[in-house]
Amino acid sequence: MPSAAAALRTRASVFAALGDETRLGLLAKLTNGEPLSISRLTEGTRLTRQAVTKHLRVLEDVGVVFSVKTGRESRFALDPRPIVNAQEYLEHVSRQWDTALARLKALVED
Amino acid sequence: MPSAAAALRTRASVFAALGDETRLGLLAKLTNGEPLSISRLTEGTRLTRQAVTKHLRVLEDVGVVFSVKTGRESRFALDPRPIVNAQEYLEHVSRQWDTALARLKALVED
DNA sequence: ATAATACGCAACAAAATAGTTGCATATCGC
């Protein structure tokens, strides 16, 4: 069981990894399930292959993506688990806020 | 209707704003619905009030938080709408991935 | 075998971030 502080740090790093236009674009390309090579993922961006590689490493470091080497190319695929985790967290926050607000409103109307 | 590129940029900046331990901590303090002053929000952190102010401004810039000045203090409250938006996006991504994977699996078993 | 493709590593530069400190201003309580 990770400490609450470690969990917070992990969650923050996942959000940080998602907090970039280029990386969101890469994720979008991977949501169709098919693992793609770096060269393939570089197409359509205005970036160098190296830049894309760095972005992929950021995503990989937080577990949103993983790579499998096949021959001369390494293909990246999406792992939705951290994303689901982040999604549930946001859901939790907004729900928390909802009930808290209802409670405050009830307090005012009292 | 914002262009797809602008929407992507906006979404990325929301995630980026959430991608910081301190800011997630600030949000947590605000989920109880009660607007809190900067000094109040600084308590419990090891940061300067100025540092916290900067973090709040980051959150404010993406609309996750807004401030209301009352007397000498400015109180910050949470606006869950961008959070819900981000949450729905993540949900969309994982669902997209789910169906794509099922389709690929069916393709392989064919 | 050779050329083309796909990639990794390292060094570098520019820009953005995070944080502090110092100082000024406004407001509350007595």
Place this chain on the structure above:
DNA sequence: GCGATATGCAACTATTTTGTTGCGTATTAT
């Protein structure tokens, strides 16, 4: 009015992030 409290603004530093370029290595195709 006066001290204490709450905040804003600006300058400055240090770190991290983003991106490029150059070079080397492995693998595929002809």
